Amino acid sequence: MSRRAAVRLIDVAEHAGVSLATASRVLSSAGAYRGRGEARERVLASAAELGYEPNLHARALAGSQSSTIALVVHDIRDAYFALIAGAVVAAAEQHGMLVTIVSTYRDPQQEARYLALLRAQRPRAIILAGSGFTNRSAADPIREELQRYEGTGGVVVTLGRQDAGHSIIVGNQEGARSLAHAMVDLGHREFAVVTGPAKLMTVRDRLKGFRRGLEECGIDLDPAAVIHGAATRESGGTVAAQLAEAKHRPTCVFGSFDVVAVGLVAGFQRLGIAVPGEISVAGFGDVPVASDITPSLTTVRLPLEQVGQQAVELALSPDPAVRRSVAFEGVVMLRDSTAAPPA
Amino acid sequence: MSRRAAVRLIDVAEHAGVSLATASRVLSSAGAYRGRGEARERVLASAAELGYEPNLHARALAGSQSSTIALVVHDIRDAYFALIAGAVVAAAEQHGMLVTIVSTYRDPQQEARYLALLRAQRPRAIILAGSGFTNRSAADPIREELQRYEGTGGVVVTLGRQDAGHSIIVGNQEGARSLAHAMVDLGHREFAVVTGPAKLMTVRDRLKGFRRGLEECGIDLDPAAVIHGAATRESGGTVAAQLAEAKHRPTCVFGSFDVVAVGLVAGFQRLGIAVPGEISVAGFGDVPVASDITPSLTTVRLPLEQVGQQAVELALSPDPAVRRSVAFEGVVMLRDSTAAPPA
DNA sequence: GAAGCGCTCGAAAGCGCTTTCAATACAGTA
DNA sequence: TACTGTATTGAAAGCGCTTTCGAGCGCTTC
Incomplete structure (x- = not known):
């Protein structure tokens, strides 16, 4: 178990014979940068050869842009939330993002605590699914947490509550x-x-x-x-x-x-x-x-699938300052447990 | 939405009139440090007053000790995995850790890709639940990923496969x-x-x-x-x-x-x-x-509850070099869908 | 009274990356 | 050929934290 250190960006840069900055630009594909061809190719080749993997912590710290989305649910074991989580995880990964899941087990105290813990991770966004205690008083700890988080530049998406961030009405x-x-x-x-x-x-x-x-x-x-x-x-x-x-x-x-x-x-x-x-x-x-x-x-x-997907879209939407709201509708599935009342 | 910056450790230190180092020691409660009383109290008070929250990315970068555990499942929507995830999330949070969940939808290619993405997050450990393609050939991409991850000091816990890291036999x-x-x-x-x-x-x-x-x-x-x-x-x-x-x-x-x-x-x-x-x-x-x-x-x-808990224990066990293996047993639940065969 | 010990605490060196800033290269125009 | 404008590149400054290293302090011990 040789605890050999991971390959760093600078290793790639040296191997490719370019500067750290150039390597960074190539590998984080920052905007319009295309390189003069030559350098770009070499960096890519070196990265592949050395098996380079960016350190997300360093990235987040330097770029102040995290690549995780936090999902807060009441109980991940519950099929309802599991379904949402599935959609969120799938959608997030399409954008190359990881999802951190927190399960509050329907305890508002817990929820506030977790939100605090989550904030420490500086996720790009917090999706609050199935949260929604109806405490409309000014002292709602969850709302406070959310607002604080928004204040520091975070994006909030809520399902089924509309007092913070973007909101999704699930029907x-x-x-x-x-x-x-x-x-x-x-x-x-x-x-x-x-x-x-x-x-x-x-x-x-x-x-x-x-x-x-x-x-x-x-x-x-x-x-x-x-x-x-x-x-x-x-x-x-x-x-x-x-x-x-x-x-x-x-x-x-x-x-x-x-x-x-x-x-x-x-x-x-x-x-x-x-x-x-x-x-x-x-x-x-x-x-x-x-x-x-x-x-x-x-x-x-x-439509939990779409709800989850939409939540990620909103989470990653470019302009968090303008609050958006999306509504979905539920559709009645008439099956065998209902019938006309007995005569 | 004033994008006011988050409170940093140095802000706390200054507010408390101590050095950055001291503040760090107090707040990360590093081992036996207790402070001379006085300093410790002031730091704690300042942190509370300013609403300090550590930046996990910075922590992970400096201390090379991440506070997330990664959980890889086939399909988080599946009740089986949702149950495991619930236990893992609960157990992890007891240790102040966050859980990143990745759902591979039973695609080995995906799985290897995700593992790579996950490694970028430098989680403390990777728990591979319900992974287990039986590819025993030398070229198993998943095993390779895992071994590479272990090589860089990560801990691996597998459920139902025994070719890497700690393993849990689920019965x-x-x-x-x-x-x-x-x-x-x-x-x-x-x-x-x-x-x-x-x-x-x-x-x-x-x-x-x-x-x-x-x-x-x-x-x-x-x-x-x-x-x-x-x-x-x-x-x-x-x-x-x-x-x-x-x-x-x-x-x-x-x-x-x-x-x-x-x-x-x-x-x-x-x-x-x-x-x-x-x-x-x-x-x-x-x-x-x-x-x-x-x-x-x-x-x-x-016993999925215990399996999840145990997975976290192993993930956080102090000495990852010695591989551990824990076995659980399934118990037969005789219910109504079985009976003696027709005569 | 000098030496030694066990603390606390501050200065400073990174952790691995992104991102200015300034320098250089190149193309296009006159 | 000289001159401007645009793209690419490298040096270096951080991002917010942990952690050595060593200084300083109050004790006990000989």
């Missing part, structure tokens, strides 16, 4: 609204919503959209019919049991995360309640498991 | 072997294996383990009964159709990735073949979807 509200219409079209009038922590923007947006959709159909969503739990499968199962025992059972339950809906379906089935025969269940996200369960889950498909 | 062989025994115990004698590309180590190991398990029970696995497809749900569906039409249908099918098994189950059900009534299906991995489908999937649970 939470619109999607939920469409879903509400679809459920009413199926004949449902009695609803329950099972969702996550009220402090998450995502939760609020989906709920708001669903409620608005119902209102447009002349249906009021009883606040008591909105159940806030965790955004997990287990939570769905627990709530299913509660709903099963309720005196007045809804005909359609909207689990505002696919995993929750999956838990609901499993829960009802365990209790011998037929889905969709006796009760319809819809989810949100169209994560792979949605099509895998039986009955397959009616849900709202979010 | 592919042992797990598959146990599963084979469990299936034979259930009464099965006729098997088929549906698996991924033969060039993946994971595929080979699981197959080898399964075959060995059967042999130990006196059963030979017909090479014709091993079907190599993609490690996807769709592939499972396709193969289910093929198996359904075969003249001699096995009583138990082992899908060596959970997703494949999920596809198999869905495929058989679509064709009206009862699982497990007419045919048993088992998977490997125990990814969340395994418990979500109906019938729930018999599979082998890999």
Whole structure:
């Protein structure tokens, strides 16, 4: 294990018989530089021969231009975020950038701490996916972190929140609204919503959209019919049991995360309640498991692939000073977990 | 958006009235340094007041000690890798390290390219998860990359391959072997294996383990009964159709990735073949979807959480020169997709 | 009281690169 | 041929930090 030092730019320069500056210009292909042919070729050849690899730290330090993008998610193990991460990683690599992923496990304190840690890495941009605590007070630590980061020249891209940097609207509200219409079209009038922590923007947006959709159909969503739990499968199962025992059972339950809906379906089935025969269940996200369960889950498909790609585009957009905002729409995927209500 | 420069260490030093060196020592808490009390306190106070944040690039450059760990996976969108990534990210952050994730989408060329890109970032360690093309020839580009990286002082941790750096055995062989025994115990004698590309180590190991398990029970696995497809749900569906039409249908099918098994189950059900009534299906991995489908999937649970944690431990282990190897075992999760063969 | 030890602390030398700045080369024009 | 304008090149100054090296200090030890 000879800890032989890595090849440096100066080694390449000497080997090619040019100055350090020239070698740098050739290899970092700075703008319009083409070299007089001769020198350029020699540098390229030497670099290849010696197996030169730039040191990104040195590059970042000298050029104050980092080549990493930071992605902050709630939980990378969650399919929803994994899908976004996949798209971000793929898009970033197209631009020769690396992605640093941080998983906050839905803890706002953590999130702020991580953001601080991340800033130390001086990433070109921070993409905040699925962050979005609805703390609109002036003292929101996350917003403060973000603003500070922007202040030092960083780019911020947020998904589902719009109080900092570029923002991407992932279609939470619109999607939920469409879903509400679809459920009413199926004949449902009695609803329950099972969702996550009220402090998450995502939760609020989906709920708001669903409620608005119902209102447009002349249906009021009883606040008591909105159940806030965790955004997990287990939570769905627990709530299913509660709903099963309720005196007045809804005909359609909207689990505002696919995993929750999956838990609901499993829960009802365990209790011998037929889905969709006796009760319809819809989810949100169209994560792979949605099509895998039986009955397959009616849900709202979010274009996560494009969202991730777009996030990288915005992250790398040349003029960060002008805030941009891009909206996507969710599309309702009618599958087997919903049907007309029992007669 | 005033692009005000970030606070530097020298700003802190001046504000505290100490030298740059002292400030550095206090803030990077280098070993046994405690300061004479006085100086230390002042530096800490100044840093807090000015909101100092170290520049990791400068740190890495000067100290030649990076604070990122690189994680290479096949596909971060895949639950298996997402689970590993979650554990790695969590464990890394405990050590104040950031994780750079690269997704190679199962392309060996890509993988080698990414490894090169990664090396430019000079991560403290590279964790290669689910890499493992079985190219044992001298010209394996990935092994070459890894060895080169080790040569320059980097640490390598591999999951499921053992030709470089520290290695973690995730239990592919042992797990598959146990599963084979469990299936034979259930009464099965006729098997088929549906698996991924033969060039993946994971595929080979699981197959080898399964075959060995059967042999130990006196059963030979017909090479014709091993079907190599993609490690996807769709592939499972396709193969289910093929198996359904075969003249001699096995009583138990082992899908060596959970997703494949999920596809198999869905495929058989679509064709009206009862699982497990007419045919048993088992998977490997125990990814969340395994418990979500109906019938729930018999599979082998890999301790991915611990694997990820251990990978980080090894990555950060003080003496990289001595190669270490840690083995985990998979445990068979008998669920509803398997039963005794039809009489 | 001199020598020795174990600290803290400051000056300064880099880490490997990008990027001015000034110098030189070359082409094009008169 | 001389003269300007443009492209290419090299020297050198950092980017923000860690880390030797050595000076200085307060002790104990003989």
